[in-house]
Amino acid sequence: MRFAIIAGTVVCALGVGLAASYSRATDPATETAAPIYGVTIPEGYRDWKFVAPAQEAPPLDELRAVLGNDIAIDAYRSGTLPFPDGSVLVKLAYKRKQSAEFAPATVPGAPTTVQVMVKDSKKYPDSHGWGFGRFINGKPVDQKQHETCLACHEGNVVDHDYVFTRYAP
C-alpha cells in the first residue's frame, strides 16, 4: 500500500513535469516574453501612475501615454538618474482618431502597441541596465523589431538614462 502511494506520487509528478514542458513549448500564455530581453507586460500596469502623453506623427499617427511603477515615478519626481533597478515604464499607444463629439479633439482609436522598459542592471548589463519589450495584442513582436530598441534609445537619449519620456507636471 505504501508502495502504491509512492508510485502514484511519482506518476503524478511526472505528469506535472510533462504538462509544464508542453506548456512552455506551445501554450500561447507562455509566448509573452519579448525576444532578446525576456521582458513581459507587467501585471497591473494599467493602474500605475501617469508620466506623460505624446503624439507620434503619421504614418503611425498615434496618441501615446507613459505610465510608471512607483520606483520609476519616485525617480522622476526626485530627479534621480540613472533610474534605479526595479523601475518599469509602460507606453500605451493608440491610433489617433477624430472625436465624433468635439471637432478640435483627436482621441484614442484602436490600441496599437504596448512598450515596456525594465531597469535591471544585473540582468541587462549590455543595454545600460534596460530591458525592452514591444507588444501587439499582448504578444511580443519579433526579434528584428526588438533589435531596434536599444540603438534608438542609445542614439537619442544618452543624457536621460536612455529614456525619452519626461515627467509632465
Add this chain to the structure above:
Amino acid sequence: MRFAIIAGTVVCALGVGLAASYSRATDPATETAAPIYGVTIPEGYRDWKFVAPAQEAPPLDELRAVLGNDIAIDAYRSGTLPFPDGSVLVKLAYKRKQSAEFAPATVPGAPTTVQVMVKDSKKYPDSHGWGFGRFINGKPVDQKQHETCLACHEGNVVDHDYVFTRYAP
C-alpha cells in the same frame, strides 16, 4: 503678573484673528475655488489612474490626459453610467511641443490648464450632478469661462453622462 499674561494672550489672539481675516480676503492660497461650482483642484490627483490621452488641434494645440479617482475609474471599467457621486476627473493640458530628441514625436510643453469635473448630485442638481473647474497656474479662471463648461458638455455628450473622455484600454 497674572493680568499681564492674560492681556498678552488677548492681544495675541486678536492678532491671529486679524491675520486670519486678512488672509481670507486676499491670500492667493484661498482663491482656489472655481466660480459657480466652488470646485477646487483635488489633492493628490497627480497620483490618480490614467483614463486616456487626447490632442486638441490648433490654435490651442495641446496634448492632454485625463486622470480619475478610484470611484470614476471603477465606473469606467464597469461601464457604469451615470458616474456615481464622488467621481472626480482631472484633465491635464500642455502645449504640444516638438521633441528635440525624436523627430516624429511631439511632447508636453508648458502646462496650460487643469480642468476638473466633480460628481455630486446633491450639490449640483442644476448641472446634471457635475461641478466644473478650470484652472491656470492653480487659479480658477473667471466666471464667464466657467459658464461655457456646462453648455458644451450638455450639447455634445448627453449620452455619456456629460463626460467627453472614454477609457483607453
